Amino acid sequence: MTFEVTSEFVEKLSKLIELRKDSAIKKLFEDVHYADIAEVLDEVDFDEAIYIIKLLDSEKTSEILTELDEDTRLRILDNLSAKEIAEEISEMDTDDAADIIGELSAERQRNVINALEDIEHAADIKELLSYKDNTAGALMAKELVKVYETWTVAGCLRRIRGQAKEVSRVHSIYVVDKKERLVGRLSLKDLIVAKNDQKIADIYISSVDAVNVNEDDEEVAKIMSKYDLEAIPVVDDNNVLLGRITIDDIVDVLKEEADRDYQLAAGLTQDVDSDDSILDLTKARLPWLILALFGGFISVSILGGFGDAMSKFPELFFFTPLIAAMAGNVGVQSSAIIVQGLANDSLRGSLFKRLLKETILSLFNGLILSVLLMSAGMLILGFNFNVGLTVAISLISVIILASLIGTFVPIILDKKNIDPALATGPFITTSNDILGILIYFLIAKLILGF
Incomplete structure (x- = not known):
């Protein structure tokens, strides 16, 4: 059944917050999708929204933050400490984390990144922030499943299990050489039916679509749409594998482009909405x-x-x-x-x-x-x-x-x-x-x- 934000639900939630019934609030949101919770936060008072964000666990609130309206999210982040934001960021994929940190001031960005406990996660976010806006580099995520062509099938399976824990959805398995250059992709079916002692070099598919890290994001969207891709790897000028772009990111690009085109066609010179000043x-x-x-x-x-x-x-x-x-x-x-x-x-x-x-x-x-x-x-x-x-x-x-x-x-x-x-x-x-x-x-x- 589809969740609907009703006035009765909002009134009940406000009453629970007023009475500080934390357990009841958590139970109320227990089976509610994070996108629906984001919609709820847009309906309640701002102080109540802050209360909910601080009450729920970071695994859920990190997803909620990515769904919030940008202005609402910025107001919420302004009321969180660098450490609290870092806790949210640590639960996000690197592309979402970079997008949200990128909305903060330069000083707040440094403070949040320094507060991250995962050094590798922090380094990945800093790398993504270094790419120009509206490019494949700024759009990609660092999380992916990567194997080396020199590995055996048995060794590959062991390492994939470890990598897959960090990837929410495994669209493709990418194959690289010893210099980290992308050489192909691996079919899960071929991997399963192959013998344990076979080398990945013998079973991988050399044909793989990829985009340069400096490619315009709209061009990436066209490529993925043309070839019906759910994900596409991103490489540098030397063909070194850097990350991947997934279809959900492309949907956001297409939506933003459609909004810009609609506003231009309507005679608006910049991105605005009805709630702006x-x-x-x-x-x-x-x-x-x-x-x-x-x-x-x-x-x-x-x-x-x-x-x-x-x-x-x-x-x-x-x-x-x-x-x-x-x-x-x-x-x-x-x-x-x-x-x-x-x-x-x-x-x-x-x-x-x-x-x-x-x-x-x-x-x-x-x-x-x-x-x-x-x-x-x-x-x-x-x-x-x-x-x-x-x-x-x-x-x-x-x-x-x-x-x-x-x-x-x-x-x-x-x-x-x-x-x-x-x-x-x-x-x-x-x-x-x-x-x-x-x-x-x-x-x-x-x-x-x-």
Whole structure:
């Protein structure tokens, strides 16, 4: 049965904390998953959250900390001593430990690492902290099962039992040479059926996918997705095995990237959420709003330049917002599809063929929409044929241009190593609004002759 955080559960928990019924609180959380407990901590008062964290054993609370919202976790860590944080960190895999320690100040990082009793664990965490953000090195964990090609099967099995105690999930067994260089992987089936005196060199599989420690984390995600990998080893420039990246870490990368792309497309310049301060939200939104304001000012200036046309053919005015809106909508549709293809690494073929396809598609859509619009304008609103023809041709032209811009811009940004999601929001909408209005009145001037 799925656990649900109800008001009754929270009230009961608060009452137990008030009465200091520690045994009852522990029993209450005995069979509750750590992710659900993290959800509970987000619902209770902060002082109660601290009380629960300090009450439960580190084996469980270490998992809870990794699931908490970052702001909540930082507040909790601020109320724990370096020794208490070290106790939590000692129960975590090195990648999770490095992520959490990395959120602390430099001084607190040193104090926590110095408080760790396991010297090897501390050294591994320091190594992970030394890698650049958003790289395979910063994402990997040091825990893995590693065997040497010179070992016998019997010796290998003994050593694997010892290593596996430190690894929560054994996805693969990696084979290295005497210089710690990755040479292959070991099938558990082949290991079990092999004779005890056989050498690992005789049974390992030399084909193994690996990523460089400096590889971008999004590229790692693409590789693991393409080959359906649950884990992938990480090596340095000399092919020395350093660690491994598991699928749960990749899911986090994909989620963060999707959040960033969504916010860029919505016109936010940085990572924010609804609970952030007014100042942070303003800084994230204001740049794009200024761009939209600037774009609107240009549109107004264009309209001002065609004042005579508006006085001679006032019916043109009624279609101005429609033309601008269609330009923005078509541009966002085209760019969204391209950005999705770039993100999934599924975009294939030449740029010319892509643009040609978009041109044909937009021409087809534009013809249908323009016929509907021209018919409605002439039959329902009573506009003359020339005005209807002006609006129809303008709509087709705007749709074609907007789709080409929506296709072309994300691809160019991607080639320049700029996040293509930047193109899907106010940038495309504003630019197409301006161009749509300009094209509309230029075509009107040619047809209506003002």
